Amino acid sequence: MTAQPIRVLLVDDQPLLRTGFRMILEAESDIAVVGESGDGEQAVADARALQPDVVLMDIRMPRVDGVQATRQITGAARETTPRVLVLTTFDLDEYVVEALRAGASGFLLKDVPAEDLVTAIRTVSRGDAVVAPSITRRLLDMFASRFPATDSPTPANLAHLTDREREVLTLVARGYSNAEIAAELVVSETTVKTHVGNVLTKLGLRDRVQAAVYAYESGLVQPGAL
Amino acid sequence: MTAQPIRVLLVDDQPLLRTGFRMILEAESDIAVVGESGDGEQAVADARALQPDVVLMDIRMPRVDGVQATRQITGAARETTPRVLVLTTFDLDEYVVEALRAGASGFLLKDVPAEDLVTAIRTVSRGDAVVAPSITRRLLDMFASRFPATDSPTPANLAHLTDREREVLTLVARGYSNAEIAAELVVSETTVKTHVGNVLTKLGLRDRVQAAVYAYESGLVQPGAL
DNA sequence: TGCGCCCTCCACCGGCAGGAGGATCCGCGC
DNA sequence: GCGCGGATCCTCCTGCCGGTGGAGGGCGCA
Numbered sequence: 417m418t419a420q421p422i423r424v425l426l427v428d429d430q431p432l433l434r435t436g437f438r439m440i441l442e443a444e445s446d447i448a449v450v451g452e453s454g455d456g457e458q459a460v461a462d463a464r465a466l467q468p469d470v471v472l473m474d475i476r477m478p479r480v481d482g483v484q485a486t487r488q489i490t491g492a493a494r495e496t497t498p499r500v501l502v503l504t505t506f507d508l509d510e511y512v513v514e515a516l517r518a519g520a521s522g523f524l525l526k527d528v529p530a531e532d533l534v535t536a537i538r539t540v541s542r543g544d545a546v547v548a549p550s551i552t553r554r555l556l557d558m559f560a561s562r563f564p565a566t567d568s569p570t571p572a573n574l575a576h577l578t579d580r581e582r583e584v585l586t587l588v589a590r591g592y593s594n595a596e597i598a599a600e601l602v603v604s605e606t607t608v609k610t611h612v613g614n615v616l617t618k619l620g621l622r623d624r625v626q627a628a629v630y631a632y633e634s635g636l637v638q639p640g641a642l
Numbered sequence: 643m644t645a646q647p648i649r650v651l652l653v654d655d656q657p658l659l660r661t662g663f664r665m666i667l668e669a670e671s672d673i674a675v676v677g678e679s680g681d682g683e684q685a686v687a688d689a690r691a692l693q694p695d696v697v698l699m700d701i702r703m704p705r706v707d708g709v710q711a712t713r714q715i716t717g718a719a720r721e722t723t724p725r726v727l728v729l730t731t732f733d734l735d736e737y738v739v740e741a742l743r744a745g746a747s748g749f750l751l752k753d754v755p756a757e758d759l760v761t762a763i764r765t766v767s768r769g770d771a772v773v774a775p776s777i778t779r780r781l782l783d784m785f786a787s788r789f790p791a792t793d794s795p796t797p798a799n800l801a802h803l804t805d806r807e808r809e810v811l812t813l814v815a816r817g818y819s820n821a822e823i824a825a826e827l828v829v830s831e832t833t834v835k836t837h838v839g840n841v842l843t844k845l846g847l848r849d850r851v852q853a854a855v856y857a858y859e860s861g862l863v864q865p866g867a868l
Numbered sequence: 869t870g871c872g873c874c875c876t877c878c879a880c881c882g883g884c885a886g887g888a889g890g891a892t893c894c895g896c897g898c
Numbered sequence: 899g900c901g902c903g904g905a906t907c908c909t910c911c912t913g914c915c916g917g918t919g920g921a922g923g924g925c926g927c928a
Contacts, residue, residue, distance in 0.1 A: 516782055520782075521779075521782070522778075539775045542775075543779070544775035544776050544778065544779050545775055545778035545779040545781075545782050546775055546778060547773070547778055547782075549765045549768075549770035549771060549772055550770050552748075552770065552771035552772060552773055552778075553747075553769070553770050553771040555771075555781070556742060556746075556747070556771050556773075578873085578874060578875085579874095580874075580875065581874095588851070589855065590855060591847070591848070591849075591851050591852035591854075591855040591856075593848075593849075593914075593915090594914075594915075595914090603875085603876070603877085604876075604877060604878085606876080606877050606878060606879090607875070607876050607877060609915080609916075609917095610875085610876080610877080611875085612915085612916080613915095613916065613917070613918095616916075616917095617917095621817070622817070622819075622916090623817075623819075623884085623915075623916075624851050624915075624916090625814065625817050625850050625851050625854050626817035628817075628851050628854050628855055629815065629816060629817040629854055630817075632858045632865050633865050633866070635865065638865070639858050639859050639861065639864070639865070640859070804903090804904060804905085805904095806904075806905065807904095819884075819885090820884075820885075820886095821884090829905085829906065829907090830906075830907060830908090832906080832907050832908060832909090833905070833906050833907060835885075835886070835887095836905085836906075836907080837905085837906095838885085838886080839885095839886065839887070842886075842887095843887095848886095849885075849886075849914090850885075850886090
């Protein structure tokens with residue numbers, strides 16, 4: 417695959433498991449196990465010293481757990497940040513989400529077939545991500561529940577707004593006053609008030625606070641887009 | 643694998659592509675292509691009539707596009723909802739997210755190796771999900787950026803609020819007036835105004851609209867939780 | 869050409885919001 | 899006991915917001 421073999425660091429508190437993985441991986445000509453770490457703290461140090469391409473990381477470990485170790489490894493601002501492939505015994509959501517935030521490039525269950533493991537390592541080393549199917553399912557579900565909005569891209573009422581009104585609404589939802597919106601759109605404050613009034617009437621809302629809430633709830637604006 | 647073969651419906655506006663996929667799939671003994679649809683509208687009808695286990699759905703199509711068709715197929719409240727495996731030519735985020743919301747069980751790029759395609763169909767038919775590695779990468783990135791929450795559970799400033807103030811803030815973020823909040827909390831409106839004033843001062847905001855926005859942006863309240 | 873929709877702007881007015889300033893009560897820690 | 903912070907309540911005042919009513923200009927469609 418590559419001229420240089422993929423450098424892998426094994427991190428697990430069970431030596432037996434590390435040995436098992438090592439045997440699987442060393443059977444592949446393009447993969448080289450460059451080290452083993454027994455806990456998170458050592459893993460962080462080893463990752464720094466050995467500069468592996470991929471870190472195979474158990475999530476449950478003494479001292480520093482896998483999530484924290486992942487955070488520290490991926491957080492290190494270096495040229496070549498190792499990719500972290502997380503191993504979980506159970507597909508617990510909490511760990512998955514945490515590790516994700518920590519910057520992991522993938523998740524596998526420990527009962528992964530040897531073949532899939534090596535494939536996953538190659539995938540991750542390329543910069544792509546890999547997630548066990550059963551975990552993917554949950555991820556997608558969480559994702560879908562997070563973004564339920566577009567089912568009604570324009571919740572009926574939103575469609576009744578003119579472009580200008582929708583534009584004003586988004587600015588209201590940023591916390592702008594009428595005067596600020598007027599300045600932003602280069603029109604008079606009176607005009608802004610007209611638009612805001614129309615929005616409130618059309619959406620059946622009372623004041624601009626409810627309009628801002630509506631903007632978020634309808635998906636017109638989304639958290640983080642600020 | 644199963645006694646009954648996996649029933650697959652092919653949806654793509656290019657007949658040539660359908661034929662190609664059909665040839666690949668029919669070489670597998672546990673997979674049966676039960677139909678082909680040339681556009682989204684027909685796909686919805688076929689899915690209803692043929693009751694496939696898996697729908698292989700192109701995203702770009704005339705009339706009704708793949709996202710809409712997916713929504714209608716997965717949205718149909720029936721015993722056995724077909725799993726939808728979406729095919730994209732490019733790994734465009736927009737389509738992926740849209741299809742996700744629509745209830746798709748997976749995403750593959752059209753240049754997927756034949757072997758991976760059949761594996762994916764088997765995975766999806768089991769109820770698991772499958773996503774092409776390059777797309778997974780993006781999904782994880784979006785995920786991580788979407789849930790920065792735990793890193794700063796309380797964006798510093800939020801922590802400075804008292805319980806009562808935080809309570810008032812969440813009600814402000816629901817679009818409640820001071821009078822309504824007073825009624826809800828069974829205190830006088832004056833008290834509410836005091837709390838709101840404290841919140842604005844502590845968070846460095848100007849008015850309740852900005853407070854509502856802050857509540858959403860900080861994650862104190864979340865869309866859909868209404 | 870005329871109708872309708874949208875964007876633009878104005879004046880007037882009532883109301884709620886938010887700031888200033890001060891006050892009481894309670895619980896907690898020194 | 900005393901101080902401190904939080905929750906509760908009050909008045910006065912200013913200002914922005916939102917409602918009402920009206921008006922002109924541009925653009926598309928019948």
